[in-house]
Amino acid sequence: MSQRVYIFDTTLRDGEQSPGVSLTIGEKVQIAQQLARLGVDIIEAGFPISSPGDFESVSAIARKVKGITVAGLARAEFKDIDRAWEAVRHAEQARIHTFIATSNIHLKYKLRMTREQVLEAAVAAVKRARLYTSDIEFSAEDASRTDFDYLCQVLAAVIEAGATTVNIPDTVGYAIPGEWGGFINDICHRVTGIEKAIVSVHCHNDLGLAVANSLAAVINGARQVEGAINGIGERAGNAAVEEVIMALHTRKDNLGFFTGARTEEIYRTSRLVSTLTGMRVQANKAVVGDNAFAHEAGIHQDGMLKERTTYEIMNPAMVGISSSNLVLGKHSGRHAFRQRLEDMGYFLSEEELNNAFASFKKLSDKKTNITGEDIEAVIEEQMSALPHSYTLEYLHISSGTAVVPTATVGLRRDEQLFEEAACGNGPVDAICKAVDKITGINCTLINWGINAVTSGKDAIGDVNLKITTDGVKVFLGRGISTDILEASAKAYVNAVNKMIHVDRTAAAKQTEQKEVEN
Ligand code: KIV
């Protein structure tokens, strides 16, 4: 059996299902291009039938991103499969990924289908996909809680129908490594025709075991691992792709497997995903966290100075963390700026570069030394701009210990300037209320936090916040500035823009649906 493990990245599908995350098409293409540079084998670009926006982004990725397989997700329904194919068909290599739940609990409460009906739907879905392509992945959702004999029956039937990859998801993150390894081993030995398909796993991280379970599966016969960069995804997320790659790489001596990944692209990919999704990476996160290669204790520092391998099992350069954080400043030109962006994994169009360079110049008037983190913050702001959205034109605050905080806000949208003033419990509250008056949307600020992007008194403040209107849909906003109130206003406007964008897309979807029905 080959020792090559295929990496299936679902950052843009399961990862994008993280609460509050909503990426634009341009951002998704940018991430997909970086994933191709990282050398993952398959990108699950989205769920084409779920919205016109998802369809467009899968289709754009299929057309633009080369040298990689592009997969589109589809329920085991003909209309989903047809739509998925329409979206991925222009890819150099296209895959249809169809799924249906197989556990009793899902059959009874979610699908309200019998086992026979599910088996029939699974086979019919694969046969439908077979009309379009020979690269078909079938997932038995909630496999870890599925009756084993029934699961084997479904897998044998879909392989017979033409599935070339069978994915065994631990949808709810319930498995533990020893048990899961045995489960996969049994599948590899007991399913009729299993030698004709690649066995894949898709582990969720509810118990913090997603990566351990994925490795246990590989040891026991799985040859495709699904996951997302930085471990993002539904609830506690998916297996972190960068951890799986580095575990296989670093412990090749013990495990004996290899992937096609270019490990030096890991850090860049992680930063890009964190920046564009607004989901920060925890400092002590394995492989890519800020502290992953930081040594605090005196004994450790002493050891490191004498010989790096005393306390490091991976070299930071191996994951693309460079020791030099080249600083740009007021006098740096466009060429140096572009070069720095490309080193960081941002490949911008001329227009995007012009806008980013203008923001960089503005920042360099306020801040002497501009680091990679500052530039990243600027780019994030640039790239998260949505069409027909509000931008902050100006902000005036009156606040202090003896006055009622008041904010006057000017927002621009499509050449029109809107202005409003409001009082609040504090200056941030006043800003939010003034913005709400302009947009006509009453949002609740769920939380607000600030980090300094770099050190120093002139550091950029990076505000992250969450808003909601109904307590269910949550939108993340991020804003940066050397002035923290301006950063707060930008973050709030950013979150409101995302909310408006999602509502607009949903409205477009409804119209499209009506047109189809008429
Ligand atoms: O978690 C899950 O089961 C999934 C499937 C669609 C593969 O995301």
Ligand code: ZN
């Ligand atoms: Zn999942």
